[in-house]
Amino acid sequence: MSSMKYSYSLWSPFDTVKDVAESLGVANLSDEAAKVLAMDIEYRINEVLEQATTFMRHSKRTRLTAADISSALRVLNVEPLYGYDSSRPLRFREAILGPGQTLYYIDDDEVDFEKIINMPLPKVPREVSFTAHWLAIEGVQPAIPQNPLPPEGRTSLTNSSGAASTEVEVKPLVKHALSKELQLYFERVTSVLTEETSDASMINAVLTSLGNDPGLHQLLPYFIQFVAEKVRLNLKNATMLYLMLQVLHRLLTNPTIFIEPYIHSVMPPILTLLVGKRIGTTQAANEEHYEVRDFAASLLQKVCTQYGDAYHTLKPRVTRTLLKAFMDPGKSAGTQYGALCGLKSIGPEVVRVLVLSNLKDWASVISSASSASTEDKNRLRKAVLDALRSLVDSELATIDEVSEDHKEKFKQYVGPIVSELVLAADDSDAIIKAVVSDPFD
Template sequence: MESGSKIPLSHSLWSPHDTVKDAAESLGINLTEESAKNLAMDVEYRIHEILETAIKFMRRSKRKLLTTGDINHSLKVLNIEPLYGYDNSQPLQFKEALVAAGGQTLYYIDDQEIELEKLINQELPKVPRQTTFTAHWLAIEGVQPIIPQNPSPAEIKSLPPAIRGATSSILGNDILNAAGNTEKNIMSTGSKNKKVTDKDTEVKPLVKHVLSKELKLYFDKVVDVLLSKDPEKEGLQNSALNSLKNDPGLHQLVPYFIQFVAEQITNQLRDIDILTTMLQVISALADNRSIFLDPYVHALMPCILTLLLAKNIGPNVKDFNDENGKSALKRNLAVREFAAILLKHIIVVYGSSYSTLKARVTRTLLRALLDSSKPIGTHYGALLGLKNMGNEVIKLVLIGNLKLWYNSVIDGINNDFAKEVLIDSVMDCLNELRIEDKLKTDDMQVDSEISEDLKSELAQRIGEPLAEEVLKLQNSKEIIRGIFFGELNV
């Protein structure tokens, strides 16, 4: 019974609790048997924990010899005060000595005697550098900041397109093949003069976008259907657009469809049907909730702005007075209206991701609006774009430039139909600012005439011709109230 109640002993140095008891007595501490046993077991557990952690460091270092450095790392990880002293990198040298008359051999480590003065004058070892890291902006909203960590624009421009990472241009030219052919020509001509060494050539691996056969077949079929002008395939076109709008597995094809749209818009500006189809493709991709379109907004905006502000869309028409000319102009303006709707959608959905997108687009639209050399369609598209930018842009940007725009653009147009289209578009923009009178109800109508002072203020703000057009409208007072909101009492 007594032997069974004893605490089981292990085979480590501390397992006989006498060692702990002797150490306690040397310090003047009197421990009971139970306390000595428990303390010995705890010390044994701590030693095992330190050794196991040190062995992990040894194995991670691909070594089979446990060093004092591993023990130090283990103590540091376990938040234990390290052992101070010198790490002996040299192998230990053991010496033997005979003890007593029996001739028992004792092995001991020969401690080298070091002079204190020599130790004091010895140079301190270098402090190891701690692992540190720094962060910098590689690009902010697609613009690379000019900081020492980033390459300068001159260095980037001096590199060939293949090294910069471009694989193809917007027109579909294969830069990689062109670069490869150029390199082959240089190699062939240079081999006649001197041998090309490994130092002269630098081979970089090319990362290719791998598509499955099903996706390739799908892309080819959709492109073929979208470009077809066969009336019998109209139903297939609608199915293809519906697939682009709803299918969830098309994210890998997004850059290919955007490149396809850009190529068609660049090369088919005379074909109204193709341009309308390309806008439908952009609309379908933008409406697909499973596609993450944020990284491709910078590629979509040139396509939309091109169809909104391009000089010539569709067939050339010089006379807009006849029916054919008016019909062609209406189709031209319909494409621009569709582009303006898509522009508004992109601004609303992705404006939060690109904080400068709205400001940059507004600047582009205003520049096109004030350019008197641009045709009617460009001015119409600019007005539509500014209208869809919101009331704040209309009031702060458009109204302040209407007087200058009318004098430089409208006065130079000889066609009455085109002039009427642009003025109606301006009236639509101003109509967005209207503020209804809160006193108006179904039973009571508050309708007072506009004072002469207010008319003169309006003429001074937007110009006399446009002021007369505003006064002809039924809700002219509501529009004037919106124009002068917070400035005058209307």
């Protein structure tokens, strides 16, 4: 039999392995099998030691303990060792069994049973229990039993007989502290934004402060509530609505404000000004309400771009709301214009999947509506072109003229009304190519 060169730094295949085999009733274990078993034993021990060393390093220790070995055995699906306490160092003793045969064992402490029996019993531990509650949210304590009651004057305490003994004044542990400076700042800013006597320089100074000054995070919920209230009460004042959108824009762009937890409060005023039925009342405000809707669409795009990944339901919910307003023929032209601009601001994929598939029917309904003015219809045509242009790839902007076959397919897909509108545009070839390349090619 050819000799096999193996490294047996821990186990001897001819002594240890064969002795264990004989103790298990295997009398005739071949040398080859003993060598293979010795190699496997050495590999398994190295594997256990590597895992145990990992536990030791993660525990920020430099000494390997019996607990590390037990944890390594559990990871390797091996029953751990029992009876080894790592809280005290192990003492090994040496016993000579014969010439060249040394046995090491752990020296166990001698225990006096009489002393242990006479020792008092330890105290019964308390049952394990746990609970969780909010101590304070945004500086305000929730009204739950775990928190102290709010102060209601002075509370009297009674003794066991029911007689009043002392009076204790209960004070809340946490207060929503708003410094005097912040209160004055908020009052000054809101007064400048709402008073008719405020000039443009004062308003610009306030907006610049909201967009750049640090330390305004505590006032953030108050400003958002202020904007929502002013939007609700001034739907007929397009100038005030545009100013409130400017406030939201400055709060969203302030690098020192963490506005992400308040996105759910920011969205209602934006959507209201995007798809509101009527914004402004006078004829002069007709142009202004389209500017308000355009500004609201730009803010919606900013919110969806920055926080769409953090709030996974944000884009789907906004898309459903806008699509419902866009496809409702009973909505005003301003509402449908805002819905179309909002869908475009969410992304080209929304335009391709939702707007294009409904554009043919929508255009026929809008063209036959007698309530929409010529200005409103022109605005809607511009919004449709802008939405379709969002599908154009910049690399395809200089493509050659599209074929008549592509133009016919485009007309069948979007309808004659939209097709005629696109063909009259200067960049009609790029728009047609962008639309028909995906559904038809």
